[in-house]
Amino acid sequence: MKIEQIYTGCLAQGAYYIVSDGEAAIIDPLREIQPYLERLEKDGVKLKYIFETHFHADFVSGHVDLSKATGAPIVYGPTASPSFDAKIAHDGEIFPLGKIQIVAMHTPGHTMESTTYLLLDEHGKEHAIFSGDTLFLGDVGRPDLAQKAASMTQEELAGLLYESLTNKILPLPDEVMVYPAHGAGSACGKNMQKETQDTLGNQKKTNYALNQKDKESFMAAVLDGLSAPPKYFGMNVAMNKEGYESFEQVLKKGMQGLSPEDFESAAEHTGALILDTRPAADFHIGYVPNSVNIGLKGDFAPWVGAMIVDVKQPLLLVCEPGTEEEAITRLSRVGFDQVVGYLQGGFEAWKNAGKETDQVRRISAEEFSRLHTPESKVLDVRKPSEYAAEHVEEAYSRPLDEIAQWASEVDPEAHFFLHCAGGYRSMIAASILNARGIRNFTEVEGGFGAIKSTGSVPVSNFVCQSKLSS
Structure with a gap:
């Protein structure tokens, strides 16, 4: 058996790759699937399941593209109703994977379909949980994101989350490993630890949410101090539920190098926002007027989501030459698929063409x-x-x-x-x-x-x- 955490720092997101006896499962995959396909081929294993812990709000999952490419079914927990074919597991359903088993444990509270996947090793012993946004390290999932969809208050969802943790997760052995969907820096929690994996026993000692005296105090502690969620979250949920354009098509469409003249014309006629992904140290010296600077070397995608919000907004990119594909890839992870093209040669080409520039003091x-x-x-x-x-x-x-x-x-x-x-x-x-x-x-x-x-x-x-x- 092999468990690999594939952690993406700029999104504070953890995907998981599990292999046993020639069969593999992937949990909560990122939007671009080629690295997963290459890993499967390298290991000579067949992808048997794509597990989704819930309908993610802060990034677009690669589940749809990955299922089309491999034929592996997408598995959701109870109550999920995606617009595409998927296996809706029942609470306690067992999924055999090589010599191990994965058990779907319905743990609503963050969202109604939230499911924790319990891994049983070759001897049937509880080995690890993949807890999605139900349990983080140092925190639990915020219960205020699914109120509208669930027709419930955040207090009711917090109560459900308490029951899920108390009845499903806390009774598990202390040595069980906890593999969450997110870590420090994610807007899905408020008090996450910097570590990305831990034992359940240590979480029982150190996680404030697991150390409340009763349900009422848990609800008060979890709901206290929650900042407003980024406005793009709902749009990502919709893409994860309804499907999306393939990443390969998004990349092909966005990788259109434009001359300064064509770039200027596109800005005037498409309604595109000019997004400059260069470092602040370069941007302030000179930039295309009316550009918004969100540096690629930082928490790029979450800030694009928070600042631009509308995932359907057309974008024109100004990048450091050679980083255009990375920018388009990272934009697609949060659903910003409408890249019209990029400035060929970067800002230097714009300046050398004698175009108007702006500066920040x-x-x-x-x-x-x-x-x-x-x-x-x-x-x-x-x-x-x-x-x-x-x-x-x-x-x-x-x-x-x-x-x-x-x-x-x-x-x-x-x-x-x-x-x-x-x-x-x-x-x-x-x-x-x-x-x-x-x-x-x-x-x-x-x-x-x-x-x-x-x-x-x-x-x-x-x-x-x-x-x-x-």
């Missing part, structure tokens, strides 16, 4: 420390928990994912400084503000980390973020 943290006064207006675009932990004194908390609301309140005549933790998110904000005609600001390179290191800008007292969320 950026200064170092050292320069900020010299210019900053008690009267300076500073906007901090980090998460509220980051701001609460420590911030520049008198700075305003203006989270990036709420920019659509607060940008309209900005006085365009009054100068302000803009920063995040390290410069990635503040450049996203800067590009959006510039595109909206708000230009009287200065972005701080290196963000709060660099500002604090100067030692000359007053900051609030530090409060551990884990205490804020406990």
